[in-house]
Structure formats: C-alpha cells, structure tokens
Amino acid sequence: MGVEGIGARVVRKEDKRFITGKGRYVDDIKMVGMTHAHFIRSPHAHAKVKGIDSSAALKMPGVVAVLTGREIVDDKVGNLICGWAITSKDGSPMKMGAWPAMAPETVRFVGQAVAVVIAESKNLARDAAEAVVVNYEELPAVADVQAAIKSGAPQLHPEAPGNQVYDWVIGDEGATDAAFAKAANVVKLDVTNNRLAPNAMEPRAALADYDAAEEHFTLYTTSQNPHVARLVLSAFYNIAPEHKLRVIAPDVGGGFGSKIFIYPEEMVALWASKKVGRPVKWTGDRTEAFLTDAHGRDHVTHAEMAFDANNKITGLKVKTYANFGAYMSLFSSSVPTYLYATLLSGQYNIPAIHAEVIGVYTNTTPVDAYRGAGRPEASYLIERLMETAARQLKVDPAQLRRSNFITQFPHQTPVIMAYDTGDFNASLDAAMKAIDYAGFPARKAQAKAQGKLRGIGVSCYIEACGIAPSKAVGSLGAGVGLWESAEVRVNPVGTIEILTGSHSHGQGHETTFCQLVAERLGVPISQVSIVHGDTDKVQFGMGTYGSRSAAVGLTAILKAMEKMESKAKKIAAHALEASEADIVIENGEFKVTGTDKAIALPMVALAAYTAHNLPDGMEPGLKESAFYDPTNFTFPAGTYICELEVDPGTGKTSFVNFVAADDFGRLINPMIVEGQVHGGLVQGIGQALLEHAIYDANGQPVTASFMDYAMPRADDVPSFNLSHTTTLCPGNPLGIKGCGEAGAIGASAAVINAITDAIGKNNLEMPATPDRVWRTIHAA
Amino acid sequence: MSTVKLTVNGKAVAVDVEDRTLLVQLLRDHLNLTGTHVGCDTSQCGACVVHMDGRAVKSCTMLAGQADGASITTIEGIAKGDELHPMQAAFRDNHGLQCGYCTPGMIMSAIDIVHRHGGQLDEATVRTELEGNICRCTGYHNIVKAVLDAAGRMKVSQAAE
Numbered sequence: 001m002g003v004e005g006i007g008a009r010v011v012r013k014e015d016k017r018f019i020t021g022k023g024r025y026v027d028d029i030k031m032v033g034m035t036h037a038h039f040i041r042s043p044h045a046h047a048k049v050k051g052i053d054s055s056a057a058l059k060m061p062g063v064v065a066v067l068t069g070r071e072i073v074d075d076k077v078g079n080l081i082c083g084w085a086i087t088s089k090d091g092s093p094m095k096m097g098a099w100p101a102m103a104p105e106t107v108r109f110v111g112q113a114v115a116v117v118i119a120e121s122k123n124l125a126r127d128a129a130e131a132v133v134v135n136y137e138e139l140p141a142v143a144d145v146q147a148a149i150k151s152g153a154p155q156l157h158p159e160a161p162g163n164q165v166y167d168w169v170i171g172d173e174g175a176t177d178a179a180f181a182k183a184a185n186v187v188k189l190d191v192t193n194n195r196l197a198p199n200a201m202e203p204r205a206a207l208a209d210y211d212a213a214e215e216h217f218t219l220y221t222t223s224q225n226p227h228v229a230r231l232v233l234s235a236f237y238n239i240a241p242e243h244k245l246r247v248i249a250p251d252v253g254g255g256f257g258s259k260i261f262i263y264p265e266e267m268v269a270l271w272a273s274k275k276v277g278r279p280v281k282w283t284g285d286r287t288e289a290f291l292t293d294a295h296g297r298d299h300v301t302h303a304e305m306a307f308d309a310n311n312k313i314t315g316l317k318v319k320t321y322a323n324f325g326a327y328m329s330l331f332s333s334s335v336p337t338y339l340y341a342t343l344l345s346g347q348y349n350i351p352a353i354h355a356e357v358i359g360v361y362t363n364t365t366p367v368d369a370y371r372g373a374g375r376p377e378a379s380y381l382i383e384r385l386m387e388t389a390a391r392q393l394k395v396d397p398a399q400l401r402r403s404n405f406i407t408q409f410p411h412q413t414p415v416i417m418a419y420d421t422g423d424f425n426a427s428l429d430a431a432m433k434a435i436d437y438a439g440f441p442a443r444k445a446q447a448k449a450q451g452k453l454r455g456i457g458v459s460c461y462i463e464a465c466g467i468a469p470s471k472a473v474g475s476l477g478a479g480v481g482l483w484e485s486a487e488v489r490v491n492p493v494g495t496i497e498i499l500t501g502s503h504s505h506g507q508g509h510e511t512t513f514c515q516l517v518a519e520r521l522g523v524p525i526s527q528v529s530i531v532h533g534d535t536d537k538v539q540f541g542m543g544t545y546g547s548r549s550a551a552v553g554l555t556a557i558l559k560a561m562e563k564m565e566s567k568a569k570k571i572a573a574h575a576l577e578a579s580e581a582d583i584v585i586e587n588g589e590f591k592v593t594g595t596d597k598a599i600a601l602p603m604v605a606l607a608a609y610t611a612h613n614l615p616d617g618m619e620p621g622l623k624e625s626a627f628y629d630p631t632n633f634t635f636p637a638g639t640y641i642c643e644l645e646v647d648p649g650t651g652k653t654s655f656v657n658f659v660a661a662d663d664f665g666r667l668i669n670p671m672i673v674e675g676q677v678h679g680g681l682v683q684g685i686g687q688a689l690l691e692h693a694i695y696d697a698n699g700q701p702v703t704a705s706f707m708d709y710a711m712p713r714a715d716d717v718p719s720f721n722l723s724h725t726t727t728l729c730p731g732n733p734l735g736i737k738g739c740g741e742a743g744a745i746g747a748s749a750a751v752i753n754a755i756t757d758a759i760g761k762n763n764l765e766m767p768a769t770p771d772r773v774w775r776t777i778h779a780a
Numbered sequence: 781m782s783t784v785k786l787t788v789n790g791k792a793v794a795v796d797v798e799d800r801t802l803l804v805q806l807l808r809d810h811l812n813l814t815g816t817h818v819g820c821d822t823s824q825c826g827a828c829v830v831h832m833d834g835r836a837v838k839s840c841t842m843l844a845g846q847a848d849g850a851s852i853t854t855i856e857g858i859a860k861g862d863e864l865h866p867m868q869a870a871f872r873d874n875h876g877l878q879c880g881y882c883t884p885g886m887i888m889s890a891i892d893i894v895h896r897h898g899g900q901l902d903e904a905t906v907r908t909e910l911e912g913n914i915c916r917c918t919g920y921h922n923i924v925k926a927v928l929d930a931a932g933r934m935k936v937s938q939a940a941e
Contacts, residue, residue, distance in 0.1 A: 011872055018880030019868040019887065021815015021855035028814035123800065201819045201827060201881040201916050253817075253881025254916050286820040506879030506917045675875050675922060682919035706824035706914065714910035714920040719903065743919070 005519035006734075009671040013525065014510040023251045026205035026220045027283040034207070035064050037269060037282040038125035040115040040132050041291065042107035045141035045363035045699025046154060049105055049114055049134065057117060057131040062124035065276050066132060067268070068115040069102035077101055077271050078237040080264065082328035083479035086166050086337055086359070094166040094359070097157025099327035101237075101264040101271075107136070108156055108326035109365050110701055111291025116268055118276050122283075141363035143695035145300055145323040148362045156326060156361040165324055165333070165359035170341045170415050176354035179315030183306035187389040193377045194766045195298035195323065195693040196686075197709055198370045200505075202253020203284040204293060208269035212277065216244045221266050223249040223533075224259045224503050225543020228480065230535045232262045232330070239270050242535075249533040252505035256683070257369040258293045259505065260545050261330040265292070290704040295693055296370020298323040299336060299377050305385050311393055313348055313404050318355040318381065326361060329368035333359065338416075338476045339374030339464075345413035346382035347424045347460045347637060348404040353414045363699035369545065371683055371744040372463070379461040383749035387457065388762055397753070398432060401460050416476075417464055419635045422663060426725040428460060430661035431639035434721050440643065443656075453646040453777075454656070455758025461640070461746035464633040465738035466731075467546030472633070483629035484548070485540045486556035488564045490622040492609040494588075494602025496523070499531045501541015502553030507740065508672040509549060515668050516554055516734075520561055521601060522587040539625060547738030550668060551634045555732045559626035568604050568622060574615045575599050575607060634729045636737040638662035640681070642750040646758045651774025653689060653755060655718035660746075662722070665729040665737035673739045674722050680743020681720055686712040687744075688751035692767050710767070784844045788813070789857025797844050803837075804828045806844035807854060815855040815884045819914070826913030829885035829892075830854045836892035838912075855884035858891070866933035867891050867926075876926030878917035889913050890927045894934050901931045 004010050017023050040052075054066035080099040087093060102113045114134055119125035140154040147153055148163045156163055180186060200222075207220040217240050223229045226247040233239040233247070252259060265282050273280040284292070299320050306315035322336035341355040372379075386404075390397035405424040412418045432438075440456050447454035467473065470481035487499040498513055509532065514525035531537050544553070565585060572590030573580040576597050584593050591598040604622070607613060611620035643656040660677055667673050690710035694703045703709040728735030748766060756764050759777050785794045788811060795810045807813045807830070818840050819827035828840040831853040858865040867887050870876065877883040893909045894901065906927045907920070915923060 012875065014880075015872040015877060018877055018883050019855075019864065019871050020859060021813070021884050023815070023880045025814075025817075025881065027818075028808075030812075123798065199916055201825065201879065201914065202817070203819070251880065254879040256916070285818075286822065286825075508878070671875050675878060675918060678919035678921040679878065679917045680919070683916075705822050706820045707822050711824075711914050711916070712919075713914060714924065715904075715907040717920060719921050719924065720919070 031279040047136040057128040062120035069104035084334035095160040141699035171354040175352040184309040193299040198258035200254030208273040294368035325366035343378035434659040457753025459750035462637040465547035487625040502549040547740035556628035563624035651770035666735040684747025688748040804839040870930035874926035
C-alpha cells in the first residue's frame with residue numbers, strides 16, 4: 001500500500017469545494033431567462049379533481065403559465081413506471097394503477113401535484129399558486145396497511161381490487177410446515193417496521209432547459225443515477241430520445257435511496273421548459289420532501305421460528321404486509337420481496353423458510369428503497385426473533401446466535417441467496433470483546449444500584465449488496481441490467497481521467513477511485529480526476545445505491561485500467577526494446593524488470609498520442625473502457641452490540657457504548673468506510689428511537705416538517721467504537737463487499753434488543769420514544 | 781422594494797430587494813453566495829447558518845432588511861486566501877463531511893461554539909451545542925471530532941496572533 005493507495009486513510013480531494021462553499025448543487029445553478037416552478041398539491045389524501053380555475057393566477061404579475069395534469073396527459077407524457085415485475089403466488093402479474101406526473105382526475109395522497117405555476121421568481125410562483133382554485137370532491141381514504149386490506153376499505157385503484165398489489169411467496173411451505181410440526185420450541189413475534197422519511201439534507205431539485213433549434217433537453221437534477229434517469233425519461237416518459245436529452249447530476253446533497261427514482265417534478269420541469277420556451281427550475285422545500293420523496297420501510301409482520309431440542313433453528317415462517325403508499329414507485333416492488341425475503345436466513349443455518357409478502361396500496365406517499373431497502377426490515381425481524389428466542393429458551397443471546405451460525409461457505413440458503421464467504425464468529429467475537437460482554441452483568445448490577453435499567457443488545461446482520469449480477473436480477477424481474485461501466489483516459493501529458501457510471505453524493509468517489517489508480521500506477525492522486533454525473537461525458541452508468549459503487553463501479557474501473565495498462569506496456573516495451581512480459585509498473589514508470597531501463601507514464605502517453613513510433617498495427621491513443629457485471633451479490637456482514645441505560649422514571653434511553661464489527665472485505669479508504677458506518681448507524685438508531693412518518697386515519701401526514709419528524713441530532717447519539725474483520729469477497733477481483741448500508745441495516749435491532757433487555761419486556765415497537773418505553777415499563 | 785446596505789465578507793454592498801426577501805435569499809440569489817444552503821425552512825436544520833456581527837444566525841429565518849447595517853460573514857468569507865480557517869481544515873482532516881450540504885452551516889455554527897466556549901469544550905458540550913444543525917450523512921461522530929480538534933487549533937492560532 002502506498003501513501004495514497006488501497007487501504008490508505010487519504011483525506012478527501014472533494015472536500016475543499018464543500019468546506020469553502022464552492023459546492024455546486026442544482027439550486028446553485030442559474031440560467032439566463034430562467035423561470036421558477038411551484039406545484040399545487042392536493043391537501044386531501046383521496047379526492048376527485050373536479051376543476052382547476054387558474055384565471056386569477058394568470059393575471060398576476062410575473063406569471064408565465066399555469067399547467068395542469070390534464071395537459072400533461074394530453075401531451076402524452078408517460079405515466080410513472082415501476083421497473084421490477086413481481087408475480088403473485090397465483091401466477092398473476094402485480095396489479096398497478098396508473099400514476100400520471102400530475103393528477104388529471106384523482107389524487108391519492110396528500111402532496112400529489114395537480115398543477116404547476118411557472119413564474120419569473122420563486123416567490124411570484126408561490127403567490128400565484130395561492131390564487132389557483134382547485135375544486136376537489138373528497139373521497140374516503142385509508143392510510144394503515146391493515147385497514148386497507150379489510151373488506152369495505154376505501155379502494156385506491158380499480159386495477160388492484162382490495163388494494164392488493166401482489167401476494168408473493170418464497171421458500172418451501174411444505175418443508176417449513178414439517179419443521180414446525182416437529183419443533184421442540186416455537187418462538188413467535190409480531191413486529192412493525194416503522195415508516196421513515198429519508199431526508200437527504202439537500203431537498204430534491206430540477207432545472208430543465210429546452211433548446212428548440214436542436215430539439216434537445218438538458219436536465220440538472222438531484223439524482224443518484226443520471227443515466228437511469230435519462231433512460232426512463234426517454235424510453236417510458238416520452239420526453240425525448242436519449243441522444244436529445246442530457247442529464248446532469250452535479251453535487252448532490254445526500255440520497256439514501258430517495259434520489260434513485262425519477263419523480264414527477266423532473267418530468268414536469270422538462271415538459272414545461274418546452275411549453276414555455278424557457279428554462280424551468282424547481283427546488284423542493286422540506287415539507288415537499290416529506291410529502292413527495294419516496295418513504296422507506298413500513299412493514300407489519302408476523303413471524304415464527306422453530307427450534308429443535310438442541311436450540312438449533314429448524315424453520316422460519318414469515319408473513320409481511322408491505323405498505324406501498326398510493327402508487328408503485330420505480331423499484332418499490334422489489335424492496336419487500338427480493339431485497340427482503342431473500343435475506344431472511346440472516347447469518348443462520350435455517351433448513352426451511354417460507355415467507356409471504358402482501359403488497360398494499362394506501363393513501364400515503366409512495367414507499368421505495370431507503371438506505372438498506374428491505375434488508376433492514378429482514379435483519380430487524382431476524383435479530384428481534386433471535387433475541388426473543390434466547391429469552392424464551394433461557395440461553396445467552398450471543399451463544400444462541402453462535403450455535404446457529406453458518407460456518408461453511410459457500411452456503412445456499414432456502415431463499416435464493418448463496419452466501420459466498422464470511423466469518424460470523426470473528427465479527428461476533430470482535431464486538432463482544434470490544435464491549436466487554438462478559439463484564440456486562442456486573443455493570444448492570446452497578447447501574448441498578450443507581451436506579452437505572454441497563455441493557456445490552458446484539459444484532460448480527462447480513463446483507464446482499466452490489467445489486468448485481470444482471471442475469472440474476474433479470475431472472476427475478478428487474479427491468480434493467482445492474483452492471484457498471486467505466487472509462488480510463490490517459491491524457492497525452494500523462495494525467496488521468498476516470499469516467500464512471502457510479503455517482504458520488506457524499507461517498508467520496510473522487511478520492512477512493514483515485515486510490516485504485518495510485519495503487520496500480522504509483523502516481524499521486526493529484527494526477528487523477530474522476531468524472532461522473534453527466535450523461536454527455538460518461539458513456540453509461542447504473543448509478544449508486546445498494547452499496548455497489550466500490551464492489552461494482554470500482555471493479556469496472558479496474559477492468560478498464562487493466563486494458564489500458566496492457567496497451568501501455570506494449571508501447572513501453574516497444575520504446576525500451578524489451579519484451580512486454582518483462583515490463584512492470586512502479587512509481588509512475590514502466591520498467592524492464594531486473595534492469596534500470598524505464599520510461600515514465602507521461603512519455604508512454606505522449607508516444608501513444610504522437611503515434612510516431614508505435615508497435616505495428618497499434619491504434620493511437622491511450623483510452624480504454626469496460627463494462628463490469630459481477631458473478632454474485634456481495635454479502636457484507638457483522639455484529640453490532642449496544643449497551644444503554646433506561647431511566648425508569650422517564651423512559652429516556654441513554655447510550656453507554658455502541659460497538660460495530662463489520663466485514664466489508666477489502667477496504668479502499670478506512671476513513672471513508674468508517675464515515676459510512678457512522679452515518680448508517682445513526683439512521684438505524686434514528687429508526688429505533690426517534691423517527692416515524694405518521695399519518696392519521698384519513699391519510700393526513702402529521703410529521704411533514706423537522707418540527708414534527710424527529711431527526712437524530714448530535715445530542716441524541718453516541719460516538720461509536722468500530723472495528724473490522726475481513727474475509728475477501730470472492731465475487732470481484734478487489735475482494736470488496738460494500739459498506740454503505742450496513743449501519744442502517746444492523747443498528748435498529750441492537751438498540752431495541754438492548755432496551756427490551758433493560759426493561760425486561762419483549763414487546764416494544766419502534767420508535768422507542770421515552771413515552772413508549774415508559775408505558776411499556778409500567779404496563780400491567 | 782427597499783435597499784439593504786450591509787457588509788458581506790468584508791465588502792460593503794447595497795442590494796435592492798423585495799421587503800419579504802430573506803437574508804439567505806439575498807446571499808444566494810442576489811450576491812451569488814451559494815455556499816449558504818436551505819435545508820428545511822423551519823429554522824431546524826442549520827444549513828443556512830452565517831455570522832451576523834460575529835454571532836451565528838439562521839439566515840433562512842430573518843429578513844434581509846433585519847441585516848441592514850450589519851456585517852455578515854458566510855462560508856465563502858472565513859478562509860484567508862488559500863489558507864483555510866482552522867475549522868474548515870479540521871472538518872477536512874477528520875472527515876467531518878460527506879455530501880457537503882450541511883457543512884457550511886455546521887462550520888459556521890462550530891466556529892461560533894468555539895468562540896463562545898473558548899477552550900472549555902468537551903464532547904457532550906459540542907453535541908448539545910450542535911443541536912440546531914442536522915446532518916444526515918456523518919452520524920455526527922466525525923463532526924464532533926472535527927469541532928474538538930478545531931477548538932485546539934483555534935486556541936493555538938489565537939495565541940500566535
């Protein structure tokens with residue numbers, strides 16, 4: 001490892017612009033003649049749109065246009081799509097209602113847009129929106145998933161009778177039933193996985209510009225995957241063919257999944273920019289983010305786990321109701337199915353699993369992938385079950401886990417996934433040592449003497465990341481391939497540009513991706529730049545989500561590097577009159593091994609571009625590209641242990657210690673990996689203690705600002721004690737598993753297991769607010 | 781419309797704005813100082829924090845007119861040329877930022893915290909004081925480290941002056 005190579009804690013190259021206020025986010029961009037959009041959104045959870053009167057608004061100063069849902073439908077802008085097909089157990093395809101970008105007839109959640117005002121300034125657009133009169137006829141609404149499936153519940157879409165999108169199953173029901181029939185013990189648990197609002201700090205924004213002469217659109221947008229946005233806008237929403245549509249995702253202020261999806265606002269901005277013949281900018285405010293960014297989680301689950309007389313798990317049965325909100329968002333269908341139920345084996349040897357997932361429409365904001373996407377729900381369920389089982393079977397929870405760990409790899413679970421490698425004992429050992437697990441009873445007794453209830457909670461998570469290979473996801477219903485692409489350009493002066501289809505919105509790619517180049521070529525990272533986020537520059541890309549940028553995106557860069565290096569070695573060998581096989585690359589030089597003959601990278605690059613003396617038949621230039629599709633998902637795993645105290649008088653929880661031992665395979669930059677874990681842990685802790693996107697029974701959101709929705713603040717969370725164990729991922733040449741989601745996947749169960757241990761009661765739902773904890777302590 | 785006269789990052793400016801214009805709008809839209817961000821509209825997240833006459837304020841929650849006659853410092857105004865402010869350097873060195881959106885407000889709040897507390901900062905104090913700045917990326921771990929680190933650096937640089 002060099003000082004800037006793989007494994008080095010290199011400070012981030014991108015930081016200077018962010019710490020000096022020079023970041024360039026979508027809302028920072030201005031265009032000549034730019035107009036501003038303000039959406040008129042439904043205040044009702046379910047209503048007919050009987051009419052829209054914009055006559056008064058159109059007379060107001062600075063108003064350019066008022067455009068409605070009827071017009072966007074009449075102009076044949078496509079309805080929003082769901083890109084992952086799921087088949088119900090009866091063989092029928094999932095049942096979906098249409099989702100137009102603005103509602104022409106019916107609104108189905110509070111915040112759904114019915115019209116947009118385009119004006120000379122943001123304030124004028126907002127003023128005019130007040131003057132637009134929308135005549136609604138209210139319809140009965142339903143927000144709760146279990147209420148929505150009852151007979152007589154308000155119906156959202158005629159295409160989906162009973163509000164049911166699908167009833168999907170996985171696993172062997174007969175084998176599972178047989179395991180339960182023979183079980184020595186059965187552990188049962190009901191859990192709710194609370195709905196969350198992603199809340200990237202930068203609200204979503206779009207700036208669209210139509211060039212009538214070229215019939216070409218440019219869209220600046222807050223996207224995690226600009227090429228996917230272009231593809232969907234082009235192929236499904238009929239905005240423009242791909243070569244007439246440039247999508248740029250500049251600096252993006254966090255995503256966490258919520259910026260994967262192509263939202264109505266981007267579609268409307270593009271369409272409106274052509275209609276009004278001027279650039280149109282929309283920047284959401286925080287309440288719009290709460291109302292329209294895809295939410296996360298929202299499951300209600302009953303699960304049962306069967307054990308034999310030796311406390312070995314013999315079977316698992318799960319039934320989950322997943323709340324999709326009012327429409328099926330882009331990847332929503334996959335989240336509670338292939339990203340959830342396929343992880344229900346956890347870290348454990350479970351011979352038989354059967355899971356049923358019922359996807360349900362409600363009059364709420366659509367739900368889709370949020371950091372972890374299905375895997376936090378699976379991990380939370382399994383780890384709550386294991387803790388419940390340990391209490392019921394009266395065994396140590398760590399020991400119960402250990403005695404059921406998978407220890408032989410590869411391991412085929414009964415729910416599709418084949419775990420490639422891991423060492424679950426190693427991460428459990430590391431976490432137990434870090435928290436002094438053995439010393440806990442003494443600490444608990446000491447806390448008790450001070451009137452505090454102390455608890456410890458273990459969570460052993462596993463996730464499937466990379467969200468590839470393409471063939472596998474295609475066979476499961478994905479509408480896209482999930483490879484990644486890259487291009488390496490060595491300039492004639494020897495500096496290097498890496499063009500990647502991954503997108504950085506906080507992950508630090510501009511540093512870590514350079515570290516691979518430094519590792520391979522021995523050049524300083526200052527000689528390397530990373531280009532991403534622009535469909536006119538980068539050949540293609542599937543973007544960043546599913547902890548995939550290093551495992552898939554960086555491997556694509558490696559593949560392109562290998563091609564480039566191979567050509568450069570030929571050029572070097574030719575120049576040095578040596579055999580290509582004898583050329584090694586060190587410290588930015590191509591050397592003939594065992595001699596002092598060498599040629600520096602810039603000279604090789606220059607030779608490639610002058611092309612005066614290249615090997616016979618070689619093309620000039622030094623630029624290579626690659627598409628990389630892995631052979632399997634990756635399987636990051638680890639153990640989190642949380643120790644905390646509960647004040648029985650107030651129900652308030654205080655952290656004592658939180659340790660994380662993760663196995664992410666090879667780490668490129670441990671500093672950045674730790675940062676990813678910290679952030680994920682706090683999102684998991686936020687879910688466990690604070691966050692909840694709440695609707696009343698009529699579908700009115702009651703947590704639509706930071707005044708009402710409890711975001712984790714600095715004083716709500718502890719500092720963390722992190723460590724790493726390593727088994728290299730065999731599925732990609734760098735051995736990387738991915739680290740972006742782990743914290744959010746594993747943390748919430750550790751917290752709830754610790755609180756329930758402290759208070760001695762097993763049933764506690766998230767978020768475990770002081771009020772809820774106090775009531776649980778004092779419940780009869 | 782009114783003319784607001786103020787000093788921004790050491791430069792005297794006079795800006796004609798609608799009376800309802802917020803200070804953050806004046807900075808971003810009229811002066812193109814887009815380092816100051818808007819994250820919530822309800823004075824909760826702190827992405828918009830700037831200094832007014834040396835004190836941290838949330839620029840999304842005051843009218844531009846209220847800053848008439850004041851001296852405003854934004855994230856763009858704290859480095860001395862190429863030399864970063866110790867708080868900026870500490871955020872970089874401690875990986876105290878990821879997406880960078882909350883960072884300008886965090887840094888401006890953090891400088892104010894150190895000024896108010898002098899060298900008497902510990903982790904618990906920093907966490908309590910950062911209550912008005914929300915970060916979704918870092919989990920605060922490295923932000924807290926950065927502020928404590930910068931507190932030491934600022935003391936040293938003050939002593940040197």
